[in-house]
Amino acid sequence: MSTGAPATSPVPAAEANPAGIPGVGGGGGPGQHLSLRGVTKRFAPATTAVDDVTLEIEPGSFTILLGLSGSGKSTLLRLINGLHTPTSGRVMVLGVDVGSAGRSQLRAVRREVGMVFQQFHLVGSMSTLENVCTGALGSLRGPRAGLFSYPREVRARALEQLERVGLADQRFQRADTLSGGQQQRVAVARALVQRPKMLLADEPVASLDPESSHQIMSLISRIAVEDELTVVCSLHQVDLALRWGHRVLGLRKGSVVLDKPTDRVSADEAMGIYASVAGT
Numbered sequence: 001m002s003t004g005a006p007a008t009s010p011v012p013a014a015e016a017n018p019a020g021i022p023g024v025g026g027g028g029g030p031g032q033h034l035s036l037r038g039v040t041k042r043f044a045p046a047t048t049a050v051d052d053v054t055l056e057i058e059p060g061s062f063t064i065l066l067g068l069s070g071s072g073k074s075t076l077l078r079l080i081n082g083l084h085t086p087t088s089g090r091v092m093v094l095g096v097d098v099g100s101a102g103r104s105q106l107r108a109v110r111r112e113v114g115m116v117f118q119q120f121h122l123v124g125s126m127s128t129l130e131n132v133c134t135g136a137l138g139s140l141r142g143p144r145a146g147l148f149s150y151p152r153e154v155r156a157r158a159l160e161q162l163e164r165v166g167l168a169d170q171r172f173q174r175a176d177t178l179s180g181g182q183q184q185r186v187a188v189a190r191a192l193v194q195r196p197k198m199l200l201a202d203e204p205v206a207s208l209d210p211e212s213s214h215q216i217m218s219l220i221s222r223i224a225v226e227d228e229l230t231v232v233c234s235l236h237q238v239d240l241a242l243r244w245g246h247r248v249l250g251l252r253k254g255s256v257v258l259d260k261p262t263d264r265v266s267a268d269e270a271m272g273i274y275a276s277v278a279g280t
């Protein structure tokens with residue numbers, strides 16, 4: 001089943017690039033910011049993780065994906081940043097068809113799409129600041145080892161982002177000595193160091209206590225407004241979804257079963273995404 005905005009005429013990737021990503025075509029139009037058209041992703045032998053999803057995401061919007069474990073949230077996010085290729089259908093991100101994009105186009109898109117994960121994925125033995133610098137690796141040539149192997153400009157940008165997430169004082173502290181909430185703030189800073197246009201967050205608060213969860217959602221929300229970021233975030237917490245999202249997309253067995261502005265979704269309706277599967 002698919003829901004969301006009706007499909008518009010496909011625009012060849014070579015003609016569309018509203019983000020002005022170097023190395024890809026020009027032009028652009030509605031649906032080119034972030035859109036999925038009839039997207040299905042199957043894994044062998046017989047798992048349909050995402051099932052014929054059609055939707056469009058507006059620039060600057062904050063969309064929350066809700067759904068049971070295994071409903072396809074992570075797969076959807078991975079399709080958006082090109083980590084998965086659709087089995088069928090088309091994923092357009094910033095004017096690029098990521099399913100058929102070449103390596104350099106995909107690299108260019110990924111520089112515009114920051115990611116935050118449940119498990120933070122920091123290098124524990126590195127300083128906080130160096131971890132944030134690694135967010136710029138996509139635009140640097142060659143390997144880097146040590147904070148001072150990064151250009152001064154990157155270090156300055158990384159410090160600026162650490163200041164935004166309130167951790168500048170901890171810049172030389174090893175990442176594995178930070179609390180979970182602090183580690184996730186470092187991960188957000190790392191995602192921002194490239195000045196992305198989009199932020200994909202895959203259960204960013206699943207490992208955190210309720211207070212830290214609110215702080216992280218509040219932080220992402222504030223930064224999204226300040227930077228006019230488009231955010232797509234998967235969550236399991238209905239209360240957080242309704243508080244911070246502009247739009248709720250409910251997934252069940254890979255299909256979109258709820259797609260509404262948050263202010264028109266009741267807690268019961270959001271919980272129904274889970275309950276209807278359990279038959280309760």
Ligand SMILES: Nc1ncnc2c1ncn2[C@@H]1O[C@H](COP(=O)(O)OP(=O)(O)OP(=O)(O)O)[C@@H](O)[C@H]1O
Binds near residue numbers: 048073
């Ligand atoms: N790389 C893969 N290979 C095979 N099957 C996969 C792969 N990735 C996901 N799946 C399957 O696709 C389905 C959807 O998984 P996905 O991780 O997208 O769900 P999810 O909603 O993010 O779950 P969770 O909330 O637990 O993170 C599941 O059945 C999962 O086992």
